Amino acid sequence: MMWPFGKKRPKTDDADEERGLFLFYDVAEAIKAEAVLKANGYEVELVAPPPNLRGGCDLSVAISRVEHVGAERVLMEADVHPKEWVNDTEGTAEVCDLVTTVDFGEWLMVRAGNMKIVVEKATGTIVNTSGGGCPDIPYLNLELVGKRVDEVPRPKDLGYTLCGLMLDRAYVEVRSLLEAGETT
Amino acid sequence: MSLLVVATYPSSGGPVLEGPVALESDGTLTIAGERIPASQGTSAMLGAACQVCAYLGVEPPVALVAGDIGRGDGTRAVFARLAEVCQRTAPTVVAFHYMQPIMALMRHAVAELTECAPGVTLMADAGGMYAAKAAGLASHFELMTPDVGEVGFLADPDVTHPAYVSHYLFGTNGFDPVELARTAHDTGGASRVLLIKGVRDHIAEGGEVVEVVEAPCVPELEAIGGTGDTITGLAAAFLGAGFPTVEAAVCASRANRAAGVAMGAKPHHRASDLVTELPQVFAENLCAWAGVCSTPQ
Numbered sequence: 128m129m130w131p132f133g134k135k136r137p138k139t140d141d142a143d144e145e146r147g148l149f150l151f152y153d154v155a156e157a158i159k160a161e162a163v164l165k166a167n168g169y170e171v172e173l174v175a176p177p178p179n180l181r182g183g184c185d186l187s188v189a190i191s192r193v194e195h196v197g198a199e200r201v202l203m204e205a206d207v208h209p210k211e212w213v214n215d216t217e218g219t220a221e222v223c224d225l226v227t228t229v230d231f232g233e234w235l236m237v238r239a240g241n242m243k244i245v246v247e248k249a250t251g252t253i254v255n256t257s258g259g260g261c262p263d264i265p266y267l268n269l270e271l272v273g274k275r276v277d278e279v280p281r282p283k284d285l286g287y288t289l290c291g292l293m294l295d296r297a298y299v300e301v302r303s304l305l306e307a308g309e310t311t
Numbered sequence: 312m313s314l315l316v317v318a319t320y321p322s323s324g325g326p327v328l329e330g331p332v333a334l335e336s337d338g339t340l341t342i343a344g345e346r347i348p349a350s351q352g353t354s355a356m357l358g359a360a361c362q363v364c365a366y367l368g369v370e371p372p373v374a375l376v377a378g379d380i381g382r383g384d385g386t387r388a389v390f391a392r393l394a395e396v397c398q399r400t401a402p403t404v405v406a407f408h409y410m411q412p413i414m415a416l417m418r419h420a421v422a423e424l425t426e427c428a429p430g431v432t433l434m435a436d437a438g439g440m441y442a443a444k445a446a447g448l449a450s451h452f453e454l455m456t457p458d459v460g461e462v463g464f465l466a467d468p469d470v471t472h473p474a475y476v477s478h479y480l481f482g483t484n485g486f487d488p489v490e491l492a493r494t495a496h497d498t499g500g501a502s503r504v505l506l507i508k509g510v511r512d513h514i515a516e517g518g519e520v521v522e523v524v525e526a527p528c529v530p531e532l533e534a535i536g537g538t539g540d541t542i543t544g545l546a547a548a549f550l551g552a553g554f555p556t557v558e559a560a561v562c563a564s565r566a567n568r569a570a571g572v573a574m575g576a577k578p579h580h581r582a583s584d585l586v587t588e589l590p591q592v593f594a595e596n597l598c599a600w601a602g603v604c605s606t607p608q
Binding site: 153155175178181182183184185220221222223229231233234236240241243245247254255256257258259260261262263264265266268269272286287288289290291292293 | 319320321322323348350351352353354379380381382383385386408409410411412413414415417436437438439440441442445446458459460461469470471472473474475476530531533534535536537538539577578579
């Protein structure tokens with residue numbers, strides 16, 4: 128079920144009652160876990176851990192409680208190591224998924240939250256990235272700018288933080304718009 | 312007065328660098344003689360700060376940085392050196408910028424600075440701001456420079472990263488920076504002064520908006536990575552040079568916009584293009600804006 132982005136999850140939802148969280152030492156591990164579990168057919172979601180379990184830049188994976196044991200085995204086999212399992216999702220929040228676009232004529236800017244990616248429409252070349260404040264953002268800027276969107280790895284595969292994850296959402300959107308020819 | 316910038320640079324495993332920052336004639340930035348990669352982020356921030364210091368004839372900023380591409384290793388390395396560098400450099404202003412937002416490290420750092428440099432002025436942007444707010448330390452800071460998305464983060468006491476901010480707080484329907492500045496202040500999520508960067512820049516003091524800078528409007532600047540960082544660098548350097556905080560923020564906002572006009576900003580430009588324009592912007596405007604009218608040394 129999709130909640131409006133950023134909203135805190137109430138405990139009254141039956142589906143939530145049955146879910147728990149894998150916590151990780153860093154965002155990159157959580158993103159890797161999501162990919163591994165999805166590839167193995169699990170329904171999972173990236174969410175913020177509850178406030179009392181946060182260290183600053185955190186991401187956790189929510190999954191049905193009954194699938195916890197099997198999912199953990201799949202993660203270990205993939206060399207992904209959760210820090211902890213929490214048998215509850217109260218107090219979690221979803222990552223913001225607000226995506227907007229700005230047309231600059233020759234260029235298109237897509238924002239996901241406060242992260243932005245700008246492409247040259249005619250060539251699909253990434254001419255700028257901006258926003259955010261985590262240290263992978265300047266790194267992603269160096270890795271992505273000057274290259275075509277269809278020639279670079281996804282930001283979430285290069286980055287390590289929530290800012291990188293948000294930039295990935297902008298990247299996915301701009302690729303979708305370019306491929307659909309909706310940028311002119 | 313002296314400015315110390317605590318941050319990271321985008322290089323995997325890059326060593327800790329500490330020392331004066333120099334902006335070379337070709338636009339290259341060096342710290343203690345070592346070149347750091349030109350990108351958005353702290354290099355843009357430091358470039359703008361260097362231009363202010365050079366124009367005003369004050370000491371250049373001192374940086375304490377390390378390579379970090381998001382794993383947090385460089386962030387931990389700079390925090391480990393902070394107390395030692397503080398004792399040696401005796402900064403009057405410390406600015407935290409791009410870094411892994413780790414609340415525990417920021418709590419420790421603020422405690423160290425309070426002991427090492429009593430009365431030091433703290434400012435933060437980017438990951439430094441995220442960590443300070445999430446750790447409940449925002450009110451210890453004199454200045455923060457959030458963008459329109461980040462001010463929503465400061466105003467929401469329950470979130471620890473802007474990625475989790477509720478959508479209604481962002482710069483879309485119902486977005487109200489005046490109200491958000493007040494809420495951020497009232498809930499302990501704001502520094503004493505906020506410079507909220509956007510189409511209109513709002514400067515709030517004690518939760519109340521005291522200045523709005525909206526002209527010239529250069530929408531293309533939002534697309535250029537690092538042009539928010541240059542505002543932060545300008546404000547930090549003006550603060551370090553002794554400007555009152557609100558005046559530092561207003562001058563930073565005005566100078567960034569004027570440089571955007573001067574560079575003929577387009578979405579494919581670089582923040583370094585803006586930094587190049589700053590000396591001329593200062594020469595033409597700082598007298599009127601801040602009474603700095605003498606010829607730079």
